[in-house]
Amino acid sequence: MGTQAAGPLVIGVDSSTQSTKALVVDAATGEVVARGQAPHVVTGGTAADGADLGGAGKESDPEQWWRALGEALDQCGDAAREAAAVSVGGQQHGLVTLDASGRPVRPALLWNDVRSAPQHRRLLAEHGGPAAWARRVGSVPLPAFTVTKWAWLREHEPAAAAATAAVRLPHDYLTERLSGEAVTDRGDASGTGWWSPADEAYDEEILGHIGLDPKALPRVALPGEAAGTVQAGELPLPQGALVAAGTGDNMAAALGLGLRPGQPVLSLGTSGTVYAVSARRPAGDPTGTVAGFADARGDWLPLACTLNCTLAVDRVAALLGLGREDVEPGGSAVMLPFLDGERTPDLPQASGLLHGLRHDTTRGQLLQAAYDGAVFALLQALERIVDEDVPADAPLLLIGGGARGNAWRDTVRRLSGRPVVVPEARELVALGAAAQAAGLLLGEDPAAVARRWGTARGAEYPAVPCDTAARERLAQTLAAGGPLLGA
Ligand SMILES: Nc1ncnc2c1ncn2[C@@H]1O[C@H](COP(=O)(O)OP(=O)(O)O)[C@@H](O)[C@H]1O
Numbered sequence: 480m481g482t483q484a485a486g487p488l489v490i491g492v493d494s495s496t497q498s499t500k501a502l503v504v505d506a507a508t509g510e511v512v513a514r515g516q517a518p519h520v521v522t523g524g525t526a527a528d529g530a531d532l533g534g535a536g537k538e539s540d541p542e543q544w545w546r547a548l549g550e551a552l553d554q555c556g557d558a559a560r561e562a563a564a565v566s567v568g569g570q571q572h573g574l575v576t577l578d579a580s581g582r583p584v585r586p587a588l589l590w591n592d593v594r595s596a597p598q599h600r601r602l603l604a605e606h607g608g609p610a611a612w613a614r615r616v617g618s619v620p621l622p623a624f625t626v627t628k629w630a631w632l633r634e635h636e637p638a639a640a641a642a643t644a645a646v647r648l649p650h651d652y653l654t655e656r657l658s659g660e661a662v663t664d665r666g667d668a669s670g671t672g673w674w675s676p677a678d679e680a681y682d683e684e685i686l687g688h689i690g691l692d693p694k695a696l697p698r699v700a701l702p703g704e705a706a707g708t709v710q711a712g713e714l715p716l717p718q719g720a721l722v723a724a725g726t727g728d729n730m731a732a733a734l735g736l737g738l739r740p741g742q743p744v745l746s747l748g749t750s751g752t753v754y755a756v757s758a759r760r761p762a763g764d765p766t767g768t769v770a771g772f773a774d775a776r777g778d779w780l781p782l783a784c785t786l787n788c789t790l791a792v793d794r795v796a797a798l799l800g801l802g803r804e805d806v807e808p809g810g811s812a813v814m815l816p817f818l819d820g821e822r823t824p825d826l827p828q829a830s831g832l833l834h835g836l837r838h839d840t841t842r843g844q845l846l847q848a849a850y851d852g853a854v855f856a857l858l859q860a861l862e863r864i865v866d867e868d869v870p871a872d873a874p875l876l877l878i879g880g881g882a883r884g885n886a887w888r889d890t891v892r893r894l895s896g897r898p899v900v901v902p903e904a905r906e907l908v909a910l911g912a913a914a915q916a917a918g919l920l921l922g923e924d925p926a927a928v929a930r931r932w933g934t935a936r937g938a939e940y941p942a943v944p945c946d947t948a949a950r951e952r953l954a955q956t957l958a959a960g961g962p963l964l965g966a
């Protein structure tokens with residue numbers, strides 16, 4: 480072996496909205512021996528029937544994810560060629576449609592594409608309403624979910640739907656290109672809207688209703704089961720290396736933290752997410768705030784997700800001509816930064832809203848208001864996620880690109896009143912995928928692998944008193960925003 484490592488090398492991949500990140504990790508110690516990253520392009524999308532998407536579209540070409548994976552692995556150099564196992568964590572929910580030769584029929588509709596809001600409303604009405612859906616598939620299928628995206632495609636692009644021989648999620652599209660095997664996992668399957676948490680199987684009645692043949696879907700591997708071995712000759716990976724089943728990016732981050740029940744996580748990336756592992760299958764939140772996802776191990780991952788997080792706040796900073804950290808305290812401005820419509824709360828047609836401006840409002844206060852608005856929605860949702868396993872003073876594990884920023888961290892502390900831990904390990908999705916690959920290789924529980932690697936260790940920031948006045952202002956603005964937010 481060329482690389483000086485204590486154990487075998489494994490590769491963890493995070494194929495997320497903005498980029499692909501690949502880490503080569505020493506399976507014995509968790510040391511990252513090489514890393515690579517390559518960007519993705521997200522466009523506003525089109526509809527073949529000319530329907531006006533009005534800013535609701537978000538698309539990426541899946542072939543581009545494959546090329547980005549190759550570039551990220553190339554950057555890892557020789558270490559990638561020595562890996563014994565690989566696993567992919569990917570952005571959830573995206574609709575990847577492949578023709579009979581395995582080529583994309585059209586660009587993928589991403590998790591933050593909200594064009595399927597009308598199909599979401601129609602599907603809810605056709606199947607007994609939100610509570611019935613939440614009981615049946617674990618979650619209310621919001622426009623983020625794959626099921627509503629497929630319903631949109633059939634309605635607006637029937638030729639594309641007819642040409643579709645296989646439907647994949649982003650992570651299992653890449654897993655299949657690596658291994659030649661059509662395999663997904665329960666974590667990512669639980670975000671489709673056509674997988675039953677009670678039966679741990681596809682819901683064939685729902686699939687029948689939306690005209691999707693179950694044979695078009697990948698097999699759902701059991702936790703710990705391999706997808707196959709590397710068959711793709713064009714990537715700098717050893718042929719025959721093990722390919723794990725992979726999972727959704729949030730499930731991968733939960734693995735990467737070695738998460739146990741009672742440890743809430745707040746992730747600040749393209750999406751904002753808040754979640755905790757639970758040993759109990761979620762009852763199904765009829766409000767749609769909390770999705771009752773499965774995790775990648777056999778437990779559950781109740782999770783809430785916002786569409787407007789780091790990109791929205793960065794956009795507001797750019798509009799104000801400020802840097803990310805140029806926030807100022809005080810003032811009465813309230814911002815709901817719903818630039819892309821919003822999922823939590825369920826306002827797909829919303830745009831950003833600013834309220835409470837005064838003569839003495841400063842630009843720094845406006846930027847702080849954007850941070851507050853982005854964090855507020857996540858903390859409101861956290862209250863629905865925490866159960867008796869999560870003590871009121873449990874620290875929040877803060878992860879994702881935003882966790883590197885002081886303004887993000889201070890906003891979370893001020894609005895939550897909880898202590899915050901920022902793990903030193905940066906790429907928790909890719910590390911979680913690496914832990915899954917290592918678990919497969921070594922016959923270990925991947926969360927136990929991550930705990931052995933010490934990935935959740937990091938700086939601890941004590942609790943500060945909760946800024947209840949700011950939270951109250953935000954709650955009032957949201958309640959009063961009604962028609963302005965497309966409610
Ligand atoms: N030092 C930093 N301070 C604050 N925000 C940061 C910092 N570095 C990166 N970010 C934010 O992190 C975001 C990317 O987060 P990441 O978790 O990598 O995204 P993704 O959800 O696509 O995986 C960027 O949009 C950027 O705003």
Ligand SMILES: O=C(CO)[C@@H](O)[C@H](O)COP(=O)(O)O
Binds near residue numbers: 727728748751
């Ligand atoms: O839709 C969700 C969760 O339900 C998002 O969290 C996506 O999985 C996208 O993740 P990032 O690209 O922001 O990591």
